[in-house]
Amino acid sequence: MLTIENLYVSINGTPLLEGINLSIGDGETVILFGPNGSGKTTLLYTIMGIGGYEVTEGRILFNDEDITHIPAYERSRKGIGMSMQRPPSIHGLKTRGLVEMCAGKRTVDVEALAKKVNLESFLDRDINLGFSGGEIKRSEILQLMAQRPKLLLFDEPESGVDVENMALVGNMARELLEGPSEPDAQHTLHDLMHERKTSGLIITHTGHILDYITADRGHVLYSGHLCCADNPKRILDHLKKYGYKECIRCLS
Ligand SMILES: Nc1ncnc2c1ncn2[C@@H]1O[C@H](COP(=O)(O)OP(=O)(O)OP(=O)(O)O)[C@@H](O)[C@H]1O
Numbered sequence: 001m002l003t004i005e006n007l008y009v010s011i012n013g014t015p016l017l018e019g020i021n022l023s024i025g026d027g028e029t030v031i032l033f034g035p036n037g038s039g040k041t042t043l044l045y046t047i048m049g050i051g052g053y054e055v056t057e058g059r060i061l062f063n064d065e066d067i068t069h070i071p072a073y074e075r076s077r078k079g080i081g082m083s084m085q086r087p088p089s090i091h092g093l094k095t096r097g098l099v100e101m102c103a104g105k106r107t108v109d110v111e112a113l114a115k116k117v118n119l120e121s122f123l124d125r126d127i128n129l130g131f132s133g134g135e136i137k138r139s140e141i142l143q144l145m146a147q148r149p150k151l152l153l154f155d156e157p158e159s160g161v162d163v164e165n166m167a168l169v170g171n172m173a174r175e176l177l178e179g180p181s182e183p184d185a186q187h188t189l190h191d192l193m194h195e196r197k198t199s200g201l202i203i204t205h206t207g208h209i210l211d212y213i214t215a216d217r218g219h220v221l222y223s224g225h226l227c228c229a230d231n232p233k234r235i236l237d238h239l240k241k242y243g244y245k246e247c248i249r250c251l252s
């Protein structure tokens, strides 16, 4: 579904990503680790086409189509969706309006979706304005639930989320990736029987999300370079024991 070939990315002439190669197949979920400032958000923004990053070399393919230079809204319409690390607040845009926009031409029951992430009373508030850290993460999930992208990009979905809400965020992330486990108002039995091919790229520092979703492999992004391909839980254990510097030394 996603192929990144020899991708170099800069901002204001400063290189941030250098020679990234990454493939994510239909239905695959990949976890991305990396220390602060290593370029993880930059990579997700570049895939989504936002943030003013300059691709100086390489290309990004989505279902075999080169999307390297198309605008973000076209990538979104093609089926790429992102939960941001720090999404902006937008004065004058109600949460309800944004959720409806995310659904595009499909009709969605906004109230029912909001109920799933305990945000019913937030629908008539300006998006993210005054939301707590955990409420912002749930609002990002709500927008993705309306959009139902084929490729989900999650930038630290668990940061700032308390233990109880972590279960909610984790279960909703699983539902987005794997489909609901039982039919409900939005998903008929036909939907469930139809094989899901949703793919994911998830940035995590803590690995809490791994308690809720099945990930196929993990990678480490270090100083703009992507290295290591291993079981994500194994990578996390190594990182906790040895830290990033030792992890990279071993891998190199
Ligand atoms: N617009 C910009 N101008 C200058 N530097 C930038 C810009 N955007 C990102 N950077 C720098 O690029 C580097 C990578 O940033 P990025 O946000 O991708 O890191 P990250 O791996 O997501 O880190 P974290 O784990 O802290 O979220 C950082 O040093 C950051 O300051």
Ligand SMILES: [Mg+2]
Binding pocket: 040, 041, 042, 085, 155
């Ligand atoms: Mg980041």
